[in-house]
Amino acid sequence: MSVGEISAELSGRRGAFELDVAFTTPMRGVTALFGPSGCGKTTVLRCIAGLDPLRGRLQVGETVWQDTARGIFQQPHTREIGYVFQEASLFDHLSVGDNLMFGRRRAEKRNGRSKTESLSSDEVIDLLGLEPLLDRDPYGLSGGERQRVAVGRALLSYPKVLLMDEPLSALDRRAKEEILPYFDALHQRLDIPILYVSHDPTEVARLADQIVLMGNGRIIATGPVSEVFERLDLGPATGRFEAGAVVSARVREHMAEDSLTRLCILADTSDGLRETGQFLSLPSVNAAVGEDLRLRIRARDVALATRRPEGLSIRNVLSGHLTEIVEDPGTAFAETLVDIGGARLRARITRAAVRELRLQTGDPVFALVKTISFDGRAIGAGGGLEPAAWRTRGPNE
Amino acid sequence: MDLAELWSPIALTLQLAAVTTVLLLVVSAPIAWWLARSEAWWKEAVAAIVAMPLVLPPTVLGFYLLLALGPDGPGGAIAGLFGGRTLAFTFEGLVIGSVIYSLPFVVQPIRNSFEAIGDRPLEVAATLRASPWDTFWNVAIPLARPGFLTGAVLGFAHTIGEFGVILMIGGSIPGETKVLSIAIYDYVETLRWQEAHILSAGMVVFAFLVILTTALIDRRSRSRRR
Numbered sequence: 001m002s003v004g005e006i007s008a009e010l011s012g013r014r015g016a017f018e019l020d021v022a023f024t025t026p027m028r029g030v031t032a033l034f035g036p037s038g039c040g041k042t043t044v045l046r047c048i049a050g051l052d053p054l055r056g057r058l059q060v061g062e063t064v065w066q067d068t069a070r071g072i073f074q075q076p077h078t079r080e081i082g083y084v085f086q087e088a089s090l091f092d093h094l095s096v097g098d099n100l101m102f103g104r105r106r107a108e109k110r111n112g113r114s115k116t117e118s119l120s121s122d123e124v125i126d127l128l129g130l131e132p133l134l135d136r137d138p139y140g141l142s143g144g145e146r147q148r149v150a151v152g153r154a155l156l157s158y159p160k161v162l163l164m165d166e167p168l169s170a171l172d173r174r175a176k177e178e179i180l181p182y183f184d185a186l187h188q189r190l191d192i193p194i195l196y197v198s199h200d201p202t203e204v205a206r207l208a209d210q211i212v213l214m215g216n217g218r219i220i221a222t223g224p225v226s227e228v229f230e231r232l233d234l235g236p237a238t239g240r241f242e243a244g245a246v247v248s249a250r251v252r253e254h255m256a257e258d259s260l261t262r263l264c265i266l267a268d269t270s271d272g273l274r275e276t277g278q279f280l281s282l283p284s285v286n287a288a289v290g291e292d293l294r295l296r297i298r299a300r301d302v303a304l305a306t307r308r309p310e311g312l313s314i315r316n317v318l319s320g321h322l323t324e325i326v327e328d329p330g331t332a333f334a335e336t337l338v339d340i341g342g343a344r345l346r347a348r349i350t351r352a353a354v355r356e357l358r359l360q361t362g363d364p365v366f367a368l369v370k371t372i373s374f375d376g377r378a379i380g381a382g383g384g385l386e387p388a389a390w391r392t393r394g395p396n397e
Numbered sequence: 398m399d400l401a402e403l404w405s406p407i408a409l410t411l412q413l414a415a416v417t418t419v420l421l422l423v424v425s426a427p428i429a430w431w432l433a434r435s436e437a438w439w440k441e442a443v444a445a446i447v448a449m450p451l452v453l454p455p456t457v458l459g460f461y462l463l464l465a466l467g468p469d470g471p472g473g474a475i476a477g478l479f480g481g482r483t484l485a486f487t488f489e490g491l492v493i494g495s496v497i498y499s500l501p502f503v504v505q506p507i508r509n510s511f512e513a514i515g516d517r518p519l520e521v522a523a524t525l526r527a528s529p530w531d532t533f534w535n536v537a538i539p540l541a542r543p544g545f546l547t548g549a550v551l552g553f554a555h556t557i558g559e560f561g562v563i564l565m566i567g568g569s570i571p572g573e574t575k576v577l578s579i580a581i582y583d584y585v586e587t588l589r590w591q592e593a594h595i596l597s598a599g600m601v602v603f604a605f606l607v608i609l610t611t612a613l614i615d616r617r618s619r620s621r622r623r
Contacts, residue, residue, distance in 0.1 A: 093536075106526035
């Protein structure tokens with residue numbers, strides 16, 4: 001394996017549940033451990049931290065944390081990790097400031113100041129907006145504030161890798177929307193890898209670069225987020241209801257009169273993002289003209305037509321061709337993949353429609369996307385009808 | 398009425414209770430930690446042994462302690478190292494007896510507090526580079542503070558109220574083993590009611606304050622935890 005990778009091979013049994021996973025992921029960016037509840041993703045994360053022992057091998061960069069065959073098992077407190085639990089789990093007997101410094105002081109005592117230090121404490125405090133909280137007790141903090149302190153505390157301990165176990169799942173919608181922009185900022189600013197456990201596809205689409213898709217104690221697929229999400233055969237694992245595609249788009253113009261923003265869809269090619277010449281409009285997005293955004297479009301919000309429809313309220317009509325049709329036996333539905341000049345959309349239509357329209361792979365089709373159907377949950381604070389838009393990062397950031 | 402004669406057992410009792418309480422906290426912390434964290438199947442047997450003074454008549458406990466502390470027991474052997482013959486009928490013997498007698502009153506609240514912490518704060522500490530020893534001192538003990546407070550108050554109070562065990566292993570040597578409860582007993586035996594009244598009424602007030610204090614500690618820790 002290469003030095004710039006995290007590699008894990010873990011297996012074992014917890015009661016009736018059997019876990020057997022092996023994956024590698026790069027030492028940068030956000031890797032989501034994604035799958036339904038109870039699939040073992042938290043167990044994998046806890047094993048990486050050394051909190052739950054399973055048999056196997058675990059290597060992070062050059063350091064071997066565990067190798068059962070050679071009898072190596074590093075105790076959790078000697079592993080250079082930051083761990084963010086579902087609940088913030090702040091130490092109630094310490095102030096916010098002392099909570100933040102708890103791991104940092106010990107890491108400095110153990111290793112001296114880390115040479116690979118990426119962020120100063122001031123930067124972390126600044127990045128997470130913790131300055132006003134420093135002198136307070138954990139009691140008085142809101143859920144979102146507590147979780148921000150927990151993230152800061154983990155980051156300040158000079159981790160080589162940040163492990164996050166559904167850090168948003170204990171928060172209500174408001175708190176989530178309050179904290180997500182901070183996570184975006186972290187993602188852009190950090191140069192350590194993050195392993196992020198989640199069962200929420202919206203969160204994963206927004207935050208992750210790579211995905212390790214798990215189901216029932218096994219790895220189902222790994223790869224870049226957009227690739228894994230658009231693979232039709234993974235429907236049951238990625239969550240059929242929430243199935244969708246992640247599409248990049250560039251802001252073209254703001255149409256103030258209609259409160260709409262026009263975006264050009266981008267295709268992800270080997271030489272970077274390329275404009276496809278197809279446009280989407282959505283309710284005003286708070287982003288500058290020329291900026292690139294990521295959109296998540298759910299399969300159930302896309303309809304297909306064989307001719308360009310007229311007299312329709314839907315404003316987003318994209319032309320492309322069908323690249324894949326997977327009928328789902330025993331149900332009314334079929335999953336399809338549509339190529340829009342290099343970008344890909346998923347559409348969930350009925351099997352009856354496939355038959356009546358005589359749809360076949362390669363057919364030219366028009367994909368109809370309802371303007372208001374963009375997933376409102378993924379954008380920052382604001383109304384429910386706002387689109388799911390967020391900034392994309394360049395490949396090297 | 399001789400004030401010095403009244404004060405002597407009070408001072409001795411306070412001294413005994415203070416020394417006993419400090420020792421109890423030191424001894425109870427590791428026992429309570431082990432009882433709270435261990436997964437050994439036989440830990441409840443150990444817990445039962447610790448709790449036995451709750452059930453045993455003090456005279457039974459005192460009888461065995463007398464044998465153990467006496468010249469032919471391990472206590473006598475230890476006393477021999479320091480030039481003595483026995484630990485029975487000495488202040489040191491009273492301290493040992495009191496520690497054993499009050500152990501359950503200190504171990505139980507501390508164990509409860511350790512158990513209430515749960516695994517999570519300890520796991521968090523481990524992920525923040527704290528060794529198990531570091532975690533015990535800087536996370537577990539501070540978080541179990543209410544348990545230590547309750548344990549200290551109960552241990553102190555229970556030692557002050559001790560009678561049967563002390564009668565068995567200490568007798569009634571003024572200034573050495575004649576504690577409050579023994580003094581009251583002696584006064585009543587010799588029909589000195591006034592002295593018995595003063596000491597007894599003092600104990601009533603003291604008992605009330607102790608119970609009130611533990612209740613207040615308990616309430617405060619609960620409201621902080623919310």
